[in-house]
Amino acid sequence: MADLFIGDDTADEIEIAAVAAAVGTPTAVVRESERLVYGGIHRRRDHRHLLLPALHGLQNAKGWISPGGLNHVCEVLQVPPAEAYGVATFYEMFRLDEPELGPETTHVTHVCVDAACQIAGNEELIAEFEARGAHVHRSPCLGQCERAPAQFHQGIGRPDSVPADAVEADTVPADAGPADTVPADAVEADAGPADTVPADAVEADSVPADAVEVAVKIPQQGGPSLRLLRNVGVVDPTSLRAYRANGGYRALARAIEMGPVAVCTAVADSGLSGRGGAAFPTGIKWRAVAAEQGRPKHVVANCDESEPGTFKDRVVMEQDPFAVIESLTLAGFATGAENGWIYIRGEYPLATARLRNAVGQAREAGLLGDDAAGSGHSFDIEIRRGAGAYICGEETALFASLEGFRGEPRSKPPFPTTHGLFSEPTAINNPETLINTLDIVLNGAEDYRSRGTERSPGTKLLCLSGRVSKPGLYEVEFGTTLGEVLELAGPLTGSGTLAAVLMGGAAGSFVGPDALDMPLTLEDTRERGTTLGSGVVMAFTDEIDMVAVAVRIAEFFRNESCGQCVPCRVGTVRQHETMVQIQAKGSLSAQRRSLVDDIAEVMVDASICGLGHTAASAINSAIALGLLPEGGHDDDH
Amino acid sequence: MTTTEVSVNLTIDGQAVSVPEGTSIHMACESAGTPTPTLCWAENLTPVNACRVCVVEVEGSRALVPSCARAVEDQMVVQTDSPRVRHSRKMVLEFLGSSVDLSQATDLAEWMRHYGADPDRYDQPDLPAERISEEPKIQDDLYIRDYDKCVLCYKCVEACGDDAQYTFAIAVSGRGFDARISTEFDTVLPDSACVYCGNCIGVCPTGAIQFKTEFDMRSAGEWRPDEQEVTTTVCSFCGVGCNLELHTQDDQIVKVTSPADHSVTHGHLCIKGRFGWQYVQPPTRR
Amino acid sequence: MFGAGGGTSSYTEVEQTDIVLLWGSNAREAHPIYFHHLLKGLGDGARMYAVDPRRTSSAKFADAWLGLNVGTDIALANAVGREIIAAGLHDTDFIAHSTQGFDDYKAAVEQYTLDRAEEITGVPGHAIAEMAHDYATADTAQILWTLGITEHHNAVENVLSLCNLALLTGHVGRWGSGLVPLRGQNNVQGGGDMGALPNKFPGFQDVEDPVSLAKFETAYNMSLPDKAGLHLTLMFEAMEQGAIKGLYVIGENPADSEADVAHARKLLDGLDILVVQDILMTRTAQMADVVLPAAVGWAESEGTVTSSERRVQRVRAAVSPPGEARGDTDIIGDLAKRLGVDWGDPTPQDLWDELRSLSPMHAGMSWDRLESERGLQWPCRDEDDPGSIFLHSWLWADDLEGRDPAPFSVCHHEGPKEQLSDEFPLRLTTGRALDSYNTGVQSGGFASPIRYGDGVDMNPADAEQLGISDGDRVRMCSPRGSVETCVRIQPDIPRGLTFTTFHFPELVDINQLTNPEWDLRSGTAEFKAAAVRIERLASTRVNAPVPDVDSATEFADG
Structure with missing residues (x-):
């Protein structure tokens, strides 16, 4: 008759060990003696945030979350099983039914099915894997659009990996343990015997970090104009010593001299705005959190980069992780927050390992912890992995996920600056936004504003993909035109001509070739009815079946809608059905067209969060550009 | 214990309204005589603002605002009948009507007429709109769960969880259109944490969770709400003094609820209050 | 406690209190809806200690469960009191102004050191100290209990030992703090309020108090016994001694519910006449010479009941009683007629108005108010009185409203009457x-x-x-x-x-x-x-x- 009712299924030794490795020895219930037990609601609440790491532990150990494993986690963390099940079933990377895997199966191969990979032969890759008997999972965008078609190996009894990362695996110290309080969450980019990895890649294990020959990471690598990407491919991302030797941690030192108020002022004066798509002024956000007193405060690095077409933060985290750590520490100092969190998407094993390593080294060097970097301010960072949910990039959904709940967004107001993580004041920024502040603090707001435009100061990271010959991450000043950017990425591939460019990802919109003169600024894109969003610039030529692309975008939103609000939960399904109908009938009838508009309007007007607000955006723009065939009648067959 | 009430002035559809600080727009609308449709809101639960059927237009706000969850602000200008509001309400009702069985959600039919909702327009002869399709779960003698009717308003989860009962036997599982209210691994209710307080049923707006007695009577065509009377009395099973609403038909108790606005129960009962009445009737006492 | 028998606090108060000692109560199962209020408090940050020999489903919500040996409540309470005093956490101003007997109490609890208490109760001494400190230093704190405290041979002393803690810390007589016995049945409180006690008239007016006696004798126009009667246990003793030969049982099932029930059944069997008035054929009814079938009070008749927060609420008839079953007041009225007294055919409201005229603490509760305000909490002395959310605010009045300071009680550990033995271990x-x-x-x-x-x-x-x-x-x-x-x-x-x-x-x-x-x-x-x-x-x-x-x-x- 206990309220925390745990069923009869029990965990096996592997599962118990995996959970222990993931969450240590929690104290949700302490049975001090037969006559004294500490427990109750408050302890349960205090431990809830360990649920996601514990579920990762189970999934990784067995390739699924078994009833016994789930019961064990519930017992250890005192989470009601129905709630834990609700959380586990929310995420793409967790499965709750036993997969049919042979005992030798070491991983499931996720292959991306979103736009950049869809037009780069992902189906052929999937067919190839399946022919070889691999376990394939069709995944939403894996954030590797510059190397489409992308894949990710979800390990079973071994760490997750990305085959393309294998050449870098060596540079990560094998023992990233002390870097985080959640050791088993560590997913080193140890690619192991993955099927696409050359056998000799593992040899690199023995090469000392500093001696690794740096490969080309970005097309502009080492270019003199780079501000945000200046370290990428130039500075060893695994070495704090190397980072400091190249000017690292000077910004934090400068910030400590200036004091929190002056730092917030500089950030505000710089005109820096959020780079995730919403473009909220960072200085205002930081000041609001700094003004909150008397409650624990948090700064969160939103590293759940999941917008289809986006991979900028991944590259930054993989290649310049100390910059992310330094700037998050700086944010903590400026806002007076003692708790730093990194919430990184689960499909980024190398970035996770690099950040973990960086946190560990920073902690060891006294740059984190009590009196972090000699600031007199206590600050530390915990890293948490997402588990496959686009919605968790939405800040309030991210908080819910990190707290151990389903990643469902919360209504705003109240805003995160007063009611963020654990309902406490929180500043949340993505890595690109964060690393901008290093430059601002070091060189001043005025210098920062000398780049870009009046209303869009600074530089912007852009993710070039699609039919361009040099896909990759680029840094340009705001105000560079779309045409100039596409030129940087080289001539189009294939034999077609440019038909459309997807700006800002699935949540963004298509523009036509007539937009090549558009300066890429917040104000100009807004004026032209499009968006910079997360910096996606994906080129499509007229050889591409745009109906198939539209169907997939609609399917993406249908799959990724959390289901909480009706407009998005049902609207994304009805929208997808309409796209499928176009595919089946060859064109969009006038009746269906009006339905599409009706669906779009309610999703924009009445959804809870940005996912619903933008779910119709790309499709609407595709229709407006004439990329989808119109005409005919519903009754035509 | 008592606080001085501060008034907030706003306009609703052009009418000046003054309500205490902290009042929701929804309640302000009610007090202004402007009824608002709602599915997921209940006075005894924390607003989850999931259904979005109560949205209103607030001047200065880009998107529409859920009136149940947003507190009024001074000088707020609220529109409850603008074209955007009418469109969103109509669409939400259409979306629900096209996906689930709303036949027992009695208030909704009227609202659907009001807003001109046409759930059938999503169906095509060759491509029918996808609907939730589930068989009723009948796993014990007290409850049935028929998720064909579930609008995923979260009320049952809240009542089972930290809005009242703290049992957490059910939660939302899955995601998007596939999300369902579920026990862990969809285990049968008697093997779950459920303690059969019936508070999920008490708050369900669509009959997706039902007392088995009601379900059986409905199935037999014997459920006649028009002939039912409701008498408020006090439960006999402990000394807390829970108010019971006895729903009677043909001089028999057919269902027990509790008033949501009463300070003792806030509409919630325990298994004894909810089901313990059966001894009063045949076969025990006649 | 300190006068009228009722819980001091309202349910809403436990939603806003800081510390709860749940002592000898499994409210999660026995009082589930009260527990909702308690859970709201815990959800909003209150902390709870559960004192119970078992780690009950209630105790699982507690920040700490203290599993004491059965019947060692006084030792534990006294150790808490001693620890509070030793740590200097008692409210000396409140004690000086509002209580009496502190010195005796202090001397009496001196022997209940944490070590000794651990030995007696089995609860680690440090946990006792933690509970003592949290209770004493909280802004508001409540002690809740039920039958784990009262179903003992020293029930009253058990209760008093808890009351001492409230007096020691000033956790009574004000919003959020209090002493709350949860009632096990829907009208246990109301039965007491109405004078269904061997020593009380309605409104807790003492039968042995000449003023009260005179008031009721005048009202009823007859002479009344001036000595307390027998409670249930004494009745069984009287049956054993042959002093009681007939028993009229209304809505009770002693043939199942009495301790040492085999013996109780023997005594019921030996009566000259047993009359049972009940809604069902209980085991006791099956033994009866006469069974008077009754209507179900809460679903087939009109009246009032009183809850654990002293709230008087209306019960109403929703369905008709079956067969020959009749309402309790009808049956009692007819019985009186057969015995030669005609009380007429009073309606429930008539009976209620009679009560209001005789019980000052109910005087303000008009039938209409009970309807429109959905219940009122006593004392409610006149029609403008909103009723009382909590009791004993006089403890905080400068003049104590003319009352005597509340007494500490000296209680000592005794343990259960029946000791464990090799035969019954x-x-x-x-x-x-x-x-x-x-x-x-x-x-x-x-x-x-x-x-x-x-x-x-x-x-x-x-x-x-x-x-x-x-x-x-x-x-x-x-x-x-x-x-x-x-x-x-x-x-x-x-x-x-x-x-x-x-x-x-x-x-x-x-x-x-x-x-x-x-x-x-x-x-x-x-x-x-x-x-x-x-x-x-x-x-x-x-x-x-x-x-x-x-x-x-x-x-x-x-």
Whole structure:
């Protein structure tokens, strides 16, 4: 008759060990003696945030979350099983039914099915894997659009990996343990015997970090104009010593001299705005959190980069992780927050390992912890992995996920600056936004504003993909035109001509070739009815079946809608059905067209969060550009 | 214990309204005589603002605002009948009507007429709109769960969880259109944490969770709400003094609820209050 | 406590208090909706200590569970008091102004050191100290209890030892702090309010107080006994001595519910006449010479009941009583007529108005107000009085409103009457389960999927020592009798303790074992502490039988 009712299924030794490795020895219930037990609601609440790491532990150990494993986690963390099940079933990377895997199966191969990979032969890759008997999972965008078609190996009894990362695996110290309080969450980019990895890649294990020959990471690598990407491919991302030797941690030192108020002022004066798509002024956000007193405060690095077409933060985290750590520490100092969190998407094993390593080294060097970097301010960072949910990039959904709940967004107001993580004041920024502040603090707001435009100061990271010959991450000043950017990425591939460019990802919109003169600024894109969003610039030529692309975008939103609000939960399904109908009938009838508009309007007007607000955006723009065939009648067959 | 009430002035559809600080727009609308449709809101639960059927237009706000969850602000200008509001309400009702069985959600039919909702327009002869399709779960003698009717308003989860009962036997599982209210691994209710307080049923707006007695009577065509009377009395099973609403038909108790606005129960009962009445009737006492 | 018998605080207060001591109460199962209010408080940050021999479903919500030995509540309470004083955390101003007898109390608790208390209670001393400090330093704190405190031979002393803690810290008489006994039945409080006590008139006016006596004699136009009558336990003693030869039982089932029930049945059998007025054919009714079938109070008749927060609320008829069943007041009125007194045919409202005219604490509760305000909390002295959210605010008045300061009580640890022995080495305690109620007469009427069924809970180590496995049939014996049941192995019950509900007398006649030793002041028997022996039966294992609706019905139908 206990309220925390745990069923009869029990965990096996592997599962118990995996959970222990993931969450240590929690104290949700302490049975001090037969006559004294500490427990109750408050302890349960205090431990809830360990649920996601514990579920990762189970999934990784067995390739699924078994009833016994789930019961064990519930017992250890005192989470009601129905709630834990609700959380586990929310995420793409967790499965709750036993997969049919042979005992030798070491991983499931996720292959991306979103736009950049869809037009780069992902189906052929999937067919190839399946022919070889691999376990394939069709995944939403894996954030590797510059190397489409992308894949990710979800390990079973071994760490997750990305085959393309294998050449870098060596540079990560094998023992990233002390870097985080959640050791088993560590997913080193140890690619192991993955099927696409050359056998000799593992040899690199023995090469000392500093001696690794740096490969080309970005097309502009080492270019003199780079501000945000200046370290990428130039500075060893695994070495704090190397980072400091190249000017690292000077910004934090400068910030400590200036004091929190002056730092917030500089950030505000710089005109820096959020780079995730919403473009909220960072200085205002930081000041609001700094003004909150008397409650624990948090700064969160939103590293759940999941917008289809986006991979900028991944590259930054993989290649310049100390910059992310330094700037998050700086944010903590400026806002007076003692708790730093990194919430990184689960499909980024190398970035996770690099950040973990960086946190560990920073902690060891006294740059984190009590009196972090000699600031007199206590600050530390915990890293948490997402588990496959686009919605968790939405800040309030991210908080819910990190707290151990389903990643469902919360209504705003109240805003995160007063009611963020654990309902406490929180500043949340993505890595690109964060690393901008290093430059601002070091060189001043005025210098920062000398780049870009009046209303869009600074530089912007852009993710070039699609039919361009040099896909990759680029840094340009705001105000560079779309045409100039596409030129940087080289001539189009294939034999077609440019038909459309997807700006800002699935949540963004298509523009036509007539937009090549558009300066890429917040104000100009807004004026032209499009968006910079997360910096996606994906080129499509007229050889591409745009109906198939539209169907997939609609399917993406249908799959990724959390289901909480009706407009998005049902609207994304009805929208997808309409796209499928176009595919089946060859064109969009006038009746269906009006339905599409009706669906779009309610999703924009009445959804809870940005996912619903933008779910119709790309499709609407595709229709407006004439990329989808119109005409005919519903009754035509 | 008592606080001085501060008034907030706003306009609703052009009418000046003054309500205490902290009042929701929804309640302000009610007090202004402007009824608002709602599915997921209940006075005894924390607003989850999931259904979005109560949205209103607030001047200065880009998107529409859920009136149940947003507190009024001074000088707020609220529109409850603008074209955007009418469109969103109509669409939400259409979306629900096209996906689930709303036949027992009695208030909704009227609202659907009001807003001109046409759930059938999503169906095509060759491509029918996808609907939730589930068989009723009948796993014990007290409850049935028929998720064909579930609008995923979260009320049952809240009542089972930290809005009242703290049992957490059910939660939302899955995601998007596939999300369902579920026990862990969809285990049968008697093997779950459920303690059969019936508070999920008490708050369900669509009959997706039902007392088995009601379900059986409905199935037999014997459920006649028009002939039912409701008498408020006090439960006999402990000394807390829970108010019971006895729903009677043909001089028999057919269902027990509790008033949501009463300070003792806030509409919630325990298994004894909810089901313990059966001894009063045949076969025990006649 | 300090006057009228009722909980000091309202349910809403526990939603906003800081510290809760839940002492001898499994409110999660016995008072589930009260527990909702408590959970709201915990959810909003309140912390709770649960003091109970078992780690009950209520205790699992506690920040700390203190599993004391059965019947050692006074030792624990006194140790808490001593620790508060030793740490200087007592409210000296409140004690000086509003209480009396502190010095004696202080001297009396001096011997209850943490070490000694640990020895007596089994609870680690540091946990006792933590509870003492949290309780004393909280802005607001409440002590809640139920039968774990009162079903002992020293029930009143148990209660007083808890009241002492409130007096020591000033946690009474103000919003959020208080002493809350939760009532087990829907009108236990109302019965007392109405004078269904051997020593009280309605409104807790003492029968031995000449002023009260004169008031009621005038009102009723007859002379009334000027001495307290007998409570239930004394009635059974009187039956034993032959002083009582006839018994009129209304809505009680002593043939199942009395401690040492075999003995109680013998006494009921030996009566010259037994009249039972009940809604169902209980075991007691089956023994009766005359059965008066009654209407169900809460569903078939009009009236009032009073809750644990002193809230008087209306009950109403929703369905007609079956057959010849009639309302209690009709039956009593007709009986009076047959006995030669005509009280007329008063309506429930007439009876209520008579009460209001005689009981000052009900005077303001007009029938109309009870309807329109959906219940009122006593005292409510006139029609402008909104009723009382909490009691004893006079303790905080400069002049104590003319009353005497509240007295500390000196209480000492005694322990259960029945000591454990080699012959009966295990402690048996009893309690309620969520879906059942008392002897199961009413709650057996529906098919609960969570029915606990009969059976005795045992610690795994004890079971192993006795060679007993989960589900084994056993014989359980006390000095008074023996029953057969099955064992449920339960890690949450400490070694040496066994537990069973009393809801299934037709399956396990548990009150054959319980101890009829009773408290002189309250008349409550020591249901909570018997000494027993458990032996494994040779027969094969079977699962715990769960009574189905039909068998419960059969029984009720007789």
